[in-house]
Ligand SMILES: Nc1nc2c(ncn2[C@@H]2O[C@H](COP(=O)(O)OP(=O)(O)O)[C@@H](O)[C@H]2O)c(=O)[nH]1
């Protein structure tokens with residue numbers, strides 16, 4: 258996942274400081290220095306880092322952190338809020354025309370994920386009940402139209418195409434006309450890309466913009482390309498007045514610094530992140546949640562939303578409450594295991610669970626699957642009382658459970674220890690984040 262190493266470093270800095278009852282000027286300067294190094298090493302733009310630290314210092318002074326009752330936590334909160342500002346705390350929702358057809362263009366360099374995101378976004382909008390049309394406006398790459406049609410089939414969204422021999426501008430104009438006549442709500446135009454910015458491409462995009470009057474021009478930028486994102490975004494924005502960014506390949510192992518800089522430098526808000534190759538792998542961008550994640554506060558809300566799609570809302574809410582209350586039982590653990598299993602491979606959801614981000618790269622999904630099975634079997638062989646409070650279990654109880662579940666006493670001990678650890682972790686999370694949510 259993007260940001261892993263930045264997250265590791267900042268989490269350490271923040272943990273260090275959050276627990277401190279008193280802060281000296283020196284503690285504070287050291288903390289700011291560590292944040293600075295962490296940001297620079299993650300490729301955040303130098304000027305952005307300078308401005309960021311200036312704002313944090315100014316806030317810290319303004320709020321008199323050193324004399325606060327809980328100085329460490331206040332500083333964490335200030336850093337958290339400044340990261341949100343950096344990522345854009347203004348409205349980053351998709352803008353539709355107030356009436357009639359909303360035309361949206363998706364632009365970007367070749368291979369950054371335009372076609373894929375067009376389909377992902379179309380699918381999100383379709384799920385909201387909108388009638389969506391996708392226009393195959395990349396007439397340069399022969400396979401591009403087929404690719405969009407395949408995706409369209411998969412998500413049940415119509416694709417408008419005039420084939421390879423009509424130019425992109427005409428295809429777009431005709432497609433928009435068709436959409437108006439047929440009463441569509443949204444048109445998403447997939448466009449051609451180049452490996453580098455070039456004038457002919459920009460001209461073509463400008464022409465399509467002029468002719469179709471889009472309410473959104475979304476630029477896909479690939480998180481894996483690093484600092485270059487900023488330059489690409491700047492150039493596209495100068496020519497087209499981009500209204501939003503879609504940061505793709507966010508699931509990859511990018512340092513993430515460019516993602517942190519791009520809004521500050523271009524002023525264009527991030528609206529979505531692409532987090533994989535599948536249709537469902539897209540997230541509406543929430544600066545506050547990314548800030549939580551970067552600071553090691555996990556992403557419970559995203560996890561819960563993901564969970565909501567898989568099971569019902571009430572169950573999800575109960576799960577969060579239990580996770581956050583620190584009052585979990587082994588039944589809750591069993592339940593979360595069953596639910597989280599529905600969410601996909603453990604490695605991909607680990608990064609979202611507070612305190613477990615560090616492990617997400619180290620998980621072998623097959624092993625995890627085996628461990629989950631053992632854990633479930635052990636819990637299922639326990640009595641009701643034991644599930645509530647396993648500390649009452651003596652050697653004979655453990656042997657009974659091991660026998661009943663076809664596991665060993667070591668396995669039983671492991672499950673109990675794991676449970677006690679999660680419980681403790683959830684408790685400290687809820688105290689650490691008190692006042693932040
Ligand atoms: N890992 C990952 N791959 C992606 C993502 N979005 C797109 N891709 C892949 O990137 C490649 C290029 O995507 P495509 O949509 O064809 O890019 P385009 O040339 O800009 O239209 C394809 O192999 C996609 O599956 C993403 O969010 N994460």
Ligand SMILES: [Mg+2]
Nearest residue numbers: 371372395401
């Ligand atoms: Mg394409």
